[in-house]
Amino acid sequence: MDDKTNTRLVFIVFLLCLFLESRISFAADTITANQSLSGDQTIVSRDFELGFFELDGRHYIGTWYSDRVVSASTIVWVANREKPISDRFSSVLKIKDGNLVLFNEAKTPVWSTHLTSTTTSASVQAVLLDSGNLVLRAHSSSSEFLWQSFDHPTHTWLPGAKIGFNNITNQTQILTSWKNSRDPAPGLYSLKLDRSNSYILLWNRSKQYVTTGYWNASSNIFSLRPEMRLNYVYNYSFVSNENGSYLTYSLYDPKKASPFLISVSGQVQQLIWLTPFRPWKMSEPRQQCAVYAICGAFGSCNEKSGVLCNCLMGFEQKSPRDWALQDYSGGCQRKTNLQCGNSTSVIGTKDQFLEMHSMSMPENELHVKVGSAKKCESICLNNCSCTAYAYESSNACSIWIGDLLGVQELVADDAGGRTLYIRLAASELMYLKNGKGDADKRFLIIAMVSAAAELLTIIFCYFLWKKRLGKRRTQRRKYGVTKINYGAGGGKNETELPLFGLKSILNATNNFSEANKLGEGGFGPVYKGILPELQEVAIKRLSKKSGQGHQEFMNELKLIAKLQHTSLVRLLGCCIEKEEMILIYEYMPNRSLDKFLFDPLEKTELDWGKRFRIIEGIAQGLLYIHKYSRLKIIHRDLKASNVLLDGSMNPKNLRLWNGKDF
Numbered sequence: 001m002d003d004k005t006n007t008r009l010v011f012i013v014f015l016l017c018l019f020l021e022s023r024i025s026f027a028a029d030t031i032t033a034n035q036s037l038s039g040d041q042t043i044v045s046r047d048f049e050l051g052f053f054e055l056d057g058r059h060y061i062g063t064w065y066s067d068r069v070v071s072a073s074t075i076v077w078v079a080n081r082e083k084p085i086s087d088r089f090s091s092v093l094k095i096k097d098g099n100l101v102l103f104n105e106a107k108t109p110v111w112s113t114h115l116t117s118t119t120t121s122a123s124v125q126a127v128l129l130d131s132g133n134l135v136l137r138a139h140s141s142s143s144e145f146l147w148q149s150f151d152h153p154t155h156t157w158l159p160g161a162k163i164g165f166n167n168i169t170n171q172t173q174i175l176t177s178w179k180n181s182r183d184p185a186p187g188l189y190s191l192k193l194d195r196s197n198s199y200i201l202l203w204n205r206s207k208q209y210v211t212t213g214y215w216n217a218s219s220n221i222f223s224l225r226p227e228m229r230l231n232y233v234y235n236y237s238f239v240s241n242e243n244g245s246y247l248t249y250s251l252y253d254p255k256k257a258s259p260f261l262i263s264v265s266g267q268v269q270q271l272i273w274l275t276p277f278r279p280w281k282m283s284e285p286r287q288q289c290a291v292y293a294i295c296g297a298f299g300s301c302n303e304k305s306g307v308l309c310n311c312l313m314g315f316e317q318k319s320p321r322d323w324a325l326q327d328y329s330g331g332c333q334r335k336t337n338l339q340c341g342n343s344t345s346v347i348g349t350k351d352q353f354l355e356m357h358s359m360s361m362p363e364n365e366l367h368v369k370v371g372s373a374k375k376c377e378s379i380c381l382n383n384c385s386c387t388a389y390a391y392e393s394s395n396a397c398s399i400w401i402g403d404l405l406g407v408q409e410l411v412a413d414d415a416g417g418r419t420l421y422i423r424l425a426a427s428e429l430m431y432l433k434n435g436k437g438d439a440d441k442r443f444l445i446i447a448m449v450s451a452a453a454e455l456l457t458i459i460f461c462y463f464l465w466k467k468r469l470g471k472r473r474t475q476r477r478k479y480g481v482t483k484i485n486y487g488a489g490g491g492k493n494e495t496e497l498p499l500f501g502l503k504s505i506l507n508a509t510n511n512f513s514e515a516n517k518l519g520e521g522g523f524g525p526v527y528k529g530i531l532p533e534l535q536e537v538a539i540k541r542l543s544k545k546s547g548q549g550h551q552e553f554m555n556e557l558k559l560i561a562k563l564q565h566t567s568l569v570r571l572l573g574c575c576i577e578k579e580e581m582i583l584i585y586e587y588m589p590n591r592s593l594d595k596f597l598f599d600p601l602e603k604t605e606l607d608w609g610k611r612f613r614i615i616e617g618i619a620q621g622l623l624y625i626h627k628y629s630r631l632k633i634i635h636r637d638l639k640a641s642n643v644l645l646d647g648s649m650n651p652k653n654l655r656l657w658n659g660k661d662f
């Protein structure tokens, strides 16, 4: 290597260093009375790091997993979640009068540990423990904590933290969701232990929508959670006495799980690592639509389509910006005001009702005893605050007063579906009926915008991995899936690939809707879809003009199904029906590497460790296909846009089909 090359190399390394916004850490876990934390300084413990992090120009003090990208899913605690600061370099976190205090640019305290009993402040120090607990103690050798972040959790429940209540101090630990994926301010959903020893999920601190049932000390489970008995991941211990109650947990194998957290979508979630590469996502409640008022007032929830929340017909999003961040709580508003109660209204333009089939009924219905559908309608029509009614048979008239919450669209043949009549201004209804095309177009645009936004936002939960296929076959059968065997006939080493019906693919992609489209490859468009069993997947619809027959297609599949490597995108299934040839792949939430490398903001998420892991993964994948796989493949198009990243930023460096990438 000559001098010139050397200089160039040094220069490149220097540039790379500049691009990576490196964090200067104290390399210590303690803030003492004569130290302060500011700018990019952090303190670190074994797995965690504490310092300032930024979201959309707002800065917060928080704790995150030190080996992961700082993002909404890896931040485990936030101090000033409601009071962000704008300049982290002129703000400081320091010990002041025995408290840990955050001072903003104007030197005003915006957050404090608020201890009143002042200890000799000179020796007080803040320590980030290996468990992720930030504690304040009187002096370095003290084992007692004056204050600890575990007592003031935000949205995450780390192993070792106690979530419960103290009967003496009246203190209760409440986990509260973030407002949205870019704002850690308290959202609408929270989890706590109530005084009768059951964990409950609450909407807006008041409405309970999930309970675990009481703690049963003799069987060591919550009464409505019998599955706890089969648990082999967590070592739970529940304590209840006259001083209070709490549950805490540890992990039998600390490497295999991530903490519990309450997500923006109102679910308690956790990623369970069954093996290093096979996570299983736990969500409670399992159905997103079961979360109380998830789509806000006049929003409607749909589990089956790619878009979770939509506004009811005749309504529009109150805050499209929040919706784009998956915060639907603001709900929807009428496009046209009702005529009812409007003294200046034109006579003869009474409000009317829009008939909607296969709906699950909104919350808070009122029952009225009337004998006919006409009567039911007129009761609603004559009360200006009545927004909807439903009529089943005699005496089963229901009306709703005020905002409609928790409306859900079911599939057409769902037994629980009923017909709901929603009150709209006559002119709006006329518009919907006459200009249906236009209305559909509007809906499509909204759907496209929210789906695109979903992709672009840093996804709050990174639990987007796929479950391993070989498992849960019995459940899969429910969805009409059969599997085909590949290999030299009946041998033990043959690969099984599930074959999906076209109907379930159509359901998963909303009939290949534009809104679900992720992009277009050389062989046809790719859609994002949600299959009941696999959850999120990427669905590739091979274009008919690729000119392959079924037999050739099957031959290709046999080959691809044999490729199994952690650095390759997994083929999860396929569909061959009518003219369609469809491949189902794992969904890669972080998209491709170029999106990170060439984006000034995202780039900062790629630290050296991550870069190294990605490079190593690419090399491993290449080595595998070139040398060790049963099917030898030459990768002829290695570039950043062909390296996909999974939820944990592991590279999947091959998108293969027909020997070429796509």
Ligand SMILES: *[C@@H]1O[C@H](CO)[C@@H](O)[C@H](O)[C@H]1NC(C)=O
Pocket: 032, 033, 034, 035, 122, 123
């Ligand atoms: C900070 O305080 C600690 C103990 O209180 C002491 O050991 C250390 O020397 C001090 N450092 C500075 C820079 O004053």
Ligand SMILES: *[C@@H]1O[C@H](CO)[C@@H](O)[C@H](O)[C@H]1NC(C)=O
Pocket: 168, 169, 170
């Ligand atoms: C604790 O709260 C309960 C009800 O919320 C109240 O009755 C009681 O007086 C409180 N106790 C203390 C010590 O604050």
Ligand SMILES: *[C@@H]1O[C@H](CO)[C@@H](O)[C@H](O)[C@H]1NC(C)=O
Pocket: 204, 329
């Ligand atoms: C939540 O409750 C408060 C009152 O406790 C109320 O003012 C607010 O409007 C509620 N939020 C929503 C979204 O309903």
Ligand SMILES: *[C@@H]1O[C@H](CO)[C@@H](O)[C@H](O)[C@H]1NC(C)=O
Pocket: 216, 217, 218, 219, 223
């Ligand atoms: C607690 O569990 C035991 C064993 O499963 C059961 O026999 C008992 O009825 C339960 N107690 C309550 C109060 O549910």
Ligand SMILES: *[C@@H]1O[C@H](CO)[C@@H](O)[C@H](O)[C@H]1NC(C)=O
Pocket: 235, 236, 237, 250, 251, 252
């Ligand atoms: C489970 O937790 C308890 C208390 O937290 C502890 O004493 C016990 O050793 C743990 N068991 C295992 C197998 O880790």
Ligand SMILES: *[C@@H]1O[C@H](CO)[C@@H](O)[C@H](O)[C@H]1NC(C)=O
Pocket: 167, 195, 241, 242, 243, 244
């Ligand atoms: C809380 O303490 C009070 C008295 O201090 C006691 O009467 C009550 O039973 C305790 N509650 C629980 C749940 O133990």
Ligand SMILES: *[C@@H]1O[C@H](CO)[C@@H](O)[C@H](O)[C@H]1NC(C)=O
Pocket: 241, 242, 243
């Ligand atoms: C409850 O708290 C008191 C005072 O802190 C303590 O003496 C007692 O042992 C505690 N009870 C239990 C069951 O831990």
Ligand SMILES: *[C@@H]1O[C@H](CO)[C@@H](O)[C@H](O)[C@H]1NC(C)=O
Pocket: 337, 338, 339, 342, 343, 344, 345, 346
């Ligand atoms: C009342 O009705 C008139 C005519 O339909 C309309 O122009 C006006 O905006 C309505 N007022 C309200 C408050 O809805």
Ligand SMILES: *[C@@H]1O[C@H](CO)[C@@H](O)[C@H](O)[C@H]1NC(C)=O
Pocket: 366, 382, 383, 384, 385, 386, 401
């Ligand atoms: C509308 O109905 C509700 C519930 O029955 C009732 O509380 C309210 O007073 C009614 N309003 C009018 C204007 O009749």
